[in-house]
Amino acid sequence: MLLTQTKKIDSIVLYNIAWQQFENLLENLGDSRSASITYDEGRLEIMSPLPEHEYLKERISDTIKEAAEMLDLDFECLGSTTWKREIKKAGIEPDNCFYFQNEPLIRGKLVFDLNHDPPPDLALEIDLSSKSINRFPIYARLEVPEIWCYDSGELKIYQLEGDSYLQKEVSSIFPNFNITKIPLLIQRYRQQGRKIFIKAVKEWLYQQINY
Numbered sequence: 001m002l003l004t005q006t007k008k009i010d011s012i013v014l015y016n017i018a019w020q021q022f023e024n025l026l027e028n029l030g031d032s033r034s035a036s037i038t039y040d041e042g043r044l045e046i047m048s049p050l051p052e053h054e055y056l057k058e059r060i061s062d063t064i065k066e067a068a069e070m071l072d073l074d075f076e077c078l079g080s081t082t083w084k085r086e087i088k089k090a091g092i093e094p095d096n097c098f099y100f101q102n103e104p105l106i107r108g109k110l111v112f113d114l115n116h117d118p119p120p121d122l123a124l125e126i127d128l129s130s131k132s133i134n135r136f137p138i139y140a141r142l143e144v145p146e147i148w149c150y151d152s153g154e155l156k157i158y159q160l161e162g163d164s165y166l167q168k169e170v171s172s173i174f175p176n177f178n179i180t181k182i183p184l185l186i187q188r189y190r191q192q193g194r195k196i197f198i199k200a201v202k203e204w205l206y207q208q209i210n211y
Helices: 017-027 049-069 136-142 179-188 195-211
Strands: 001-007 009-014 034-039 043-049 083-085 090-091 096-100 121-124 147-153 156-163 164-168
Touching: 017 034, 017 043, 034 136, 043 049, 049 096, 049 121, 049 147, 049 179, 049 195, 090 156, 121 164, 136 156, 136 164, 164 179, 179 195
Parallel strands: 121 147
Antiparallel strands: 001 009, 009 043, 034 043, 034 090, 083 090, 096 121, 147 156, 156 164
């Protein structure tokens, strides 16, 4: 077992973990936990996010939801749901995730199986410190089409092409919006409270649609 601790996040990495052990851990921990779990071909990482991580996750997620509302898009937000496929030896819990294009295919569902159901169209990752397990290959094996990754003050867009992700300038979900500018908006209104931030987000989105 390797234990790593950073200023931003605490993480524990375990090795040689069988798939059934991973499944048992998920069942034993239940849904009320705050830690997130990643499984990659026998390696398992447990991470406990701190307030900065959660703040950024919520602000970026607020912006995603407002963008969808402005474009009148049906969507489903499923938070840090555990996505896994035993055949791929892959399991991951994003910081947040959304269905857009495939929302009609999962509408009303409360139980998901990636052997039959499509994966989320968008996953959000807040990377405030170097994670011990590279999460992109896991997402690729689960075939998540797009990832937004916040890292060092930047929000980067990655899209799945083949079996790997390539960085893009434009989101396939929100091509009308300059997604990479969201961190600047968050920083500008960080001291103003959520209500003022949401109002600023709506104005920012409206200006881009009507530019």
